Amino acid sequence: MKDIKSILQEQAVGSTLTVKGWVRTKRDTKNAIFLELNDGSCFGNLQCVFDVSNLSDQNKAALERLGTGASAAVTGTLVASPAAGQPVEVSAQSAEVIGEAPVDTYPLQKKAHSLEFLREIAHLRPRTNTFGAVARVRNQMSYAVHSFFQERGFNYVHTPIITASDCEGAGEMFQVTTLDMDAIAKAGKAVDYSKDFFGKPSFLSVSGQLNVETYCMALSKVYTFGPTFRAENSNTTRHLAEFWMIEPEFAFAELEDNMALAEDFLKYLLGWALDKCADDLDFFDKRIQKGLISMLDSVRNSKFVHMTYTDAIKQLEANKDTFEFKPYWGCDLQTEHERFLSETVVKGPLIVTDYPKEIKAFYMRLNEDGKTVRAMDVLVPRIGEIIGGSEREYRHDVLLNRIRELGLDEAAYWWYLDLRRFGTAPHSGFGLGFERLMRYVTGMENIRDVIPFPRAVKQAEF
């Protein structure tokens, strides 16, 4: 059985076929009944036309039960459509009800629904135009991520999801335990972690970076692409408690190589979407964000602007009256600063580098000035920070100093420091939040609408 995507592509007029899918809409006229089926294989529906004057009782009964949302099988002949709107359609001989969707209880109607409402029925929302398109683009973007790195000789490394090391240091963590918390609470005793599964407190990983660096120091070019967990109490359109992150890491590479890789990567992904998801992007362009396609296309053909943090601060200070938070050298860039830089100053993507060491992670390579580190953030209009990365500190003594300066537990980093004791080498990498990429590519505003089952504060239904 062919899917609707193939049928619409091949347009094999004259062929007999059976299509199975879900009814999107049904329209009655005196002489004909129009049934549009969608099977998710592509954005478009296949219109099936029934001749009323020539309808068996059985087919008539079936069509009466086929309302929006029902699943059906239709058999007929593919013909050129006499009316505008679709090149081909099925001249149908028979309809079969596979599963009904009673109209008085099925939540999706033949009308537009708000994204907020659809979020409450996350099990049914993939059947809408918007979420079907999001799902197909998400699939293509996953494929593109692997394609990009595989073409360049990067090895996909599976880093652990559970970690018992407390040195990841990137935000609040979810604790994992097999201890009986109810019993412990009832007994009023202190928790004895030596009795826990791993013999010590363990958590869901907030980043695969530290682990993937170990494979970077053996395979040279590696990347991770997996789920990441942050227990931060943040309630925004750009944060999730469970999200997917891509983290490439490559050896004998400095910040400039890192910037080039990040730029190539983003352009590759946007280009892939434009080439492989044209129908879905067309929908997003029309209904979700006007001008999306031309924006993506211009980014694909642009050159990312490079700017040091120090220069960025100068730009911001020259416009300081426009900000709620006054910029100064040493301050962390606020969302309003990042958006001003990308949306107003450069009007496109830019890479800001060489941040003060105080506002960046301990593992970033210290510059000669002793004040800044070889960090880079890729900032894009509307989204803000989409990529964060750096050249890593590969000098053992300098890294150890940083760990001590910051009062971190030196012993916990023993294996990370070992990488610098044995055959150390310059290396660099970055993290891309997959859902932030999805927001950028689809134009969808809320990050909860670009992941099938969003997990956020007080939100783990489905």
Add this chain to the structure above:
RNA sequence: UCCCCUGUAGCUCAGCUGGCAGAGCAAGUGGCUGUUAACCACUGGGUCCGUGGUUCAAAUCCGCGCGGGGGAGCCA
């Protein structure tokens, strides 16, 4: 965690300084038409989020609680 907005029909919302609950869409019925966000007419459809208070009278005003949305911080 902080700030702002919001909760009324299946969905999206209107309902003003308190005075009999409304529209569009969806649905049902009929009509019309190779229809395509179909069209036209009629019909049915309500715990006005919950709770306590003010009042002759609360969807409307006030307190508390719960849900939803947006912004900030944190970050990807």
